[in-house]
Amino acid sequence: MDRRRTPGLSSLSSRGLQNHHYTSHGATLRTRNADSLSTQLSVFQSLLHNFAVTHSKDIRANPAFRAEFARMCSALNIDFLASSYHRDNKDGKPSGAGGESIWAQLLGGSVNDFYFNLGVLIVEECRVTRSENGGLISVSDLKARISKSQRIGGSMEVSDDDIKRAVDSLAPLGSCFSIMKIGHRSLIRSVPKELNTDQSTVLEAIQVLGYVTVSMLQLNLNWERPRAHAVVEDLMADSLVWVDTQAGENEYWSPAFLTAAGMSS
Structure with a gap:
């Protein structure tokens, strides 16, 4: 009666050697x-x-x-x-002091200095205008304000991309400065408070007519009146919207979009 032969030590050694060759070849390729x-x-x-x-x-x-x-x-x-x-010197040590x-x-440090100086101007402009817009300013408005400043010097033109990169360079300051998108506009937030979904929706709706009312939010967003009223009150408390009480119903305007609309007209 034939018995199936079990693998011997030589077979195991051969398989182990084969695995070793595969591992060594893979490491060489990597x-x-x-x-x-x-x-x-x-x-x-x-x-x-x-x-x-x-x-x-x-x-x-x-x-x-x-x-x-x-x-x-x-x-x-x-x-x-x-x-x-x-860059390394001939002795293998990195060149450049500090x-x-x-x-x-x-x-010559000019590009670096440009972005860092631009970042300082952004911080200053956001601080100066915070009482007017609650810490939310459009990139276009900020760019127009900075273009009037003489602190950057030279003839360097400031673009939206420059401002966004300068804001990114402010990341070590924490979460206070960031670029956010509301509708088709880019805005800079200079306060640590995050906007919730309802607040962002209201600010986006303001871009259509320039203002909103509680009844408009009820009609167009199918919100209950307490919800619409709470959102605009929260925005007004943070100075992100202004209220006009001269109309039949209170109208809520965003200073960030008001300024941007006035400059583009």
Whole structure:
């Protein structure tokens, strides 16, 4: 009677050796791919460095060009406002005093200083206008206010993209400054309070006629009167809307949208 032979020690040793070869080959491939990817990234960074040197004047003076350059940096995971990528000297040590990023070195710090100074102006303008708009100001309104300021200096034009990047650079200050979208408008929130869904809906509705009333909210949103009244009262308490009592029914206007509409007309 034939008996099925069980695998012996030699079979187990052969299988273990085969698994070892597979593991070793896989590790070699991973290392090779990682080295190749690192080399490609270094080439891209070098090309981007040469591009920045060649077009440094355009980057400083042209907001559209500056935005495209920033997008290229983002694609390579390089933040020229706080980059840790440094050029190395021949002795292997990073160049630049004080750990300054390579982009600050090759651009003379002008782009960095521009965004940081713009961030300071944003903080100041938000603080000055907070009593008027409750800490919610449109990007277009803020851009117009900043364009009148002489503190940035030079002939650099400020774009919406510049303002958004400057606001992002304020992230270390906490959650007080952020860009939010209400309808088709971008607004800067400079207070820690978050808007709930109902408040955002009311502010978006204000963009249609410039104001809302409690009855309008009831009719168009199918809200009960207590809900509509509570939302506009909360917005008014935070100075995000103003009330006009001269009409037959109280009309609630947003100062952020009022200013933006007046400037675009």
